[in-house]
Amino acid sequence: MTQASSTSIQNAYSSGRLGSSVPALLLLTTMAVSAVLFLFLQLAGTTERYNIVGAVLLGIVLYGVILYIASRLVEGSRRAMDRLVTTLVATAFVIALLPLISVMFTVLANGSARFDLQFFTYSMRNIVGVGGGALHAIVGTVLMTLVASLISVPIGLMTSIYLVEYGRGPLARAITFFVDVMTGIPSIVAGLFAYALFAIIFGPGVRLGIAGAVALSVLMIPVVVRSSEEMLRLVPNELREAAYALGVPRWLTILKVVLPTSIAGITTGVMLAVARVIGETAPLLVAAGFTSNMNYDLFDGRMQSLPVFVYSSYVSQGTDAQASLDRAWAGALTLILIVMLLNLLARLIARYFAPKLGR
């Protein structure tokens, strides 16, 4: 006995611990076991298709339980708890990935059916059943988003300049607070506001492209203010002081020093704001309505937009339900591509045109 214990003098750094490769091997094993189990379920006819989500989740649960028990036996309760939390936290991330992957996959798979030339060159005028496209919706989205940006970028930018360069005292605090509050306005309320505004001028039941643009700018202004404000605050004070020391007036300092330094960040913020409002459905549904015709005039009649096009082709499917659904998915794919492209461009601009502040 004494012989045995003396030869097995244990390494102080590895005794009482699970080996570093144990979790990875265990994860592989439980995943394999769970995969095989679900394969049997599929072959036995319990599930129609192979249940990938179920297999992954069962594998993770098995892994967590076994690792907790093993760790509790070998390493004690504190380390076991630590390992359990690590598993849970990583699982939370995996769970969040599931809807993202599922959404992307479904939209790609279903949207590619009608993602063709006709979709981008036809409107829905006089189209019943198969065919037709979303040109009128794309034109409407571009026009309304453009006008919304033309309204909100100057207002948002000037407000952020006020907050950073001029604003002191209660008014600045009030604006900061209410910009935050404005960020939380539900999009449908913005739509109702635009409708109410234009209904008072033009009478009840009015639907106009410009009303949609106003609704979008109510949603867009606070986003632009917040992001530009953050970017303007990043401009080092030394630059401003250097300009003042050279006798440059304040407004020229802002125009020629502060804005050029932060223009990349501001552009990024504006593009992210555009990406946010371009996917808004509810305010446009309420304020701009829906139509199947081309409409280039913001001040005359209803105007279709891409999200509303998706919504209305999904809700009122008409004679050929599948054709309408296909159009809805193709519209969703277009929308996602536009939003992703805007996001990507924004990140690229932020990365490559950012001012070199560090030394």
Add this chain to the structure above:
Amino acid sequence: MSSSAASTARPVRAKQRPGDRVFSGGALAAGSLILAVLAAVAAFLVLQSIPAFTTPADEVAILAGETFWTYVWPLVFGTLWSAALALLMAVPLAIGIALFISHYAPRRLAQGLGYIIDLLAAVPSIVFGLWGGNVLAPAVQPFYTWATENFGWIPFFAGPASGTGRTILTASIVLAVMVLPIITALTREVFLQTPVLHEEAALALGSTRWEMIRMTVLPFGRPGIISASMLGLGRALGETIAVATVLSSTGAVTFALFTSDNPSTIAANIALSFPEAYGVNVDVLIATGLILFAITLVVNSIARYIVSRRSAFSGAN
């Protein structure tokens, strides 16, 4: 000329150029315009919703003979109930993800993983609606049937299960997915601001990583978690089109999660009824929108108040 003597006594003032005056005036006007817009939103909504309260209920088609308050109560209930369910799912998940990105993932991967979660925020709500109605609802329906058959004695799981899966729980899952990136982004920022010395002190005392997080990161981040959840709540309360596409509602006031008897939400009800509404019906819908506006205003103000009380979380708002 007499003023020259007086001006020497006054402190030196910066020269006011016309450009300066125009520019600062413009900035001030833009800032004030935002306050005006917010006031206008409230004013126009109030103005348009007055007829909803003054017109006799039996003259309004959408009320179907009931009073305004009996019409709006199931909607308010559905709004609060679905948002609460969504938060119940999203907040623990978001805290887990935020911890994973800030304290568990390898440093070099962390930013990329953050971008991936932000991608969820970029997906338009109508796409989530389509996905929830066509993919998620059929996928969870068998589980609903199973749960009502085996656990039907729990009030929440009361049967019979909905045949389409478009229940309040499915809508809440979609809502949870939509508010997840918002809560995650804010809590992540707060977790990253935990003083490194606190963390190192906890580790130096021999605590494991989880004990370190429980002792330093979570207490430090608690106000941030609360305010992030409130902001997520504000978003979930106001979400319209995803709920309108996913949920098939009957206007019932019930806590059952899996049945086809579901309450609608204020926002979804407006989106569904507005295109066909006319006359006073429009004013009734705008009045419900005003109630939604008031609810989200209160929720957001509380969140902002919590954030501003701890101005250390400057990155969190």
